Amino acid sequence: MTQNKTKKLFEVGGYSVLWSPTFFPTFVLLWMTLNLVMMLFSDATYGQITVFGLGAVLIHYFAELLHNVGHAIAARSTGYPMSGIRLWYAFIGSLYPKDEPELSSRIHVTRALGGPILSLILALAMWGVLQVIPYANEIWQWWLRFFFWDNLLILGLGAFLPLGFTDGSTILREWRNWKN
Secondary structure (H helix, E strand, O other): OOHHHOEEEEEEOOEEEEEOOOHHHHHHHHHHHHHHHHHHHOOOOHHHHHHHHHHHHHHHHHHHHHHHHHHHHHHHHHOOOOOEEEEEOOEEEEEOOOOOOOOOHHHHHHHHHHHHHHHHHHHHHHHHHHHHOOOOOHHHHHHHHHHHHHHHHHHHHHHHOOOOOOHHHHHHHHHHOOOO
16 A cells, blocks of 8 residues: 555544545455354344444454554653554554654664553453443443454454564564664
8 A cells, every 4th residue: 555545534632543545445344254253153133243243343443543542652651652543454553753763672662562552451451341240232242352352362462463564563673673
């Protein structure tokens, strides 16, 4: 994806919110995939499945947004804050100013760790919630569990995988270049 295909949606709190044309088709594909998972693993009606799938996609993007809040908090603590976020494919990516000076590996790693740390905290908090609340209905059970597993496996632990676009890639690259 080239940068010129990314469009600015709006600005909030000093952060630009951009989106890529890949976002909406991926949103629909993710919705259909989650509907299929619900069909395979529950006896819910088609209406419940459709509501679950849409809710789960929205929960995923909300969790992605919170993951990026973790990056924003960490980045602000370094003195080199984020400039915005970009919605692309099934992810929300952190954006940093193009005119940043060359930063130390310590700053890059600190900013990269902010998202996964917050996602793991959210997963732990949701695990606690799942232990104590009575479930209202099956869809709510699935949504709460989805939020837990999404934060734990995708946005928490999964973020450490060095896949080229993940926090783990940044951490691995900067660890190799570590300067005190």
